[in-house]
Amino acid sequence: MAISNLHDFLQSYFAAHHCELLHNENGFLTVQLTEKMDRALMNRPFYWHYIKKMGHPGEPKQLTLITVPEKKDGKHEWIHYGSPRMHQIINHLHEHEKYTKLFEQINTNEKTALYPWLITNIKISYRGKQKKDEMISIGLHLVNGVMKLEMMDELQRKNLQNTIPDYCYTISPMIKLQSGFKRIEKVLESYVQDQDHHWAEASRKKMAEEIDLLRHFYKDESEESDIKKEIDEIKARYSPYITFEVINGGLFYLKN
Structure with a gap:
């Protein structure tokens, strides 16, 4: 993916x-x-x-x-x-x-329909004991709901331009952009859930070890405020989490 x-x-x-x-x-x-x-x-x-x-x-x-x-x-x-x-x-x-609107370049003398695709590149960031970033290129056909991966490869094989070509007309989206982004988000959430999450378990284990080691050295109750501060720093450093970030994307009108 x-x-x-x-x-x-x-x-x-x-x-x-x-x-x-x-x-x-x-x-x-x-x-x-x-x-x-x-x-x-x-x-x-x-x-x-x-x-x-x-x-x-x-x-x-x-x-x-x-x-x-x-x-x-x-x-x-x-x-x-x-x-x-x-x-x-x-x-x-x-x-x-970050966002654009482009049309497939087509040379034609006949009326030709161009269909709307919501295409976006999204970075998935895994944070914890170790850091990892993953780039996903995904497109959603805003008329029939078909979703495709590796859409940058698809666009690479096409010539695109800022204005609609002569004799071409656009098909109105059946799926609104906001709804389209939600569909993409659900697919990415399912993808992340299916991944191996040993990295998160390792992060939590490392966090617990660091906190135990810290408490071993701080025995005096008067130092509790210092302990809490350092524990918060350890949690911020090792607590595992995942974020999605839209790098760029846009609305692309392509020939079917």
């Missing part, structure tokens, strides 16, 4: 931002950034300020990312869910493109 690695997600992310994919195989992804994406990701404000002041167009950088740990070579950047680069990309999506 989950994206097993970030490669497809990153490929779709850069393609959607009009970056040319120069190399895309075996855990390596090299992209030619646009000026806009160079400004967003490469932290070169002084370069762009200077080059524009001189009246030059500037040269956006190429970026090579390694998405498979076994391929790390020390020369290129390894990206993973917890890496600074991934946080940067997620923040970029949060700030600029």
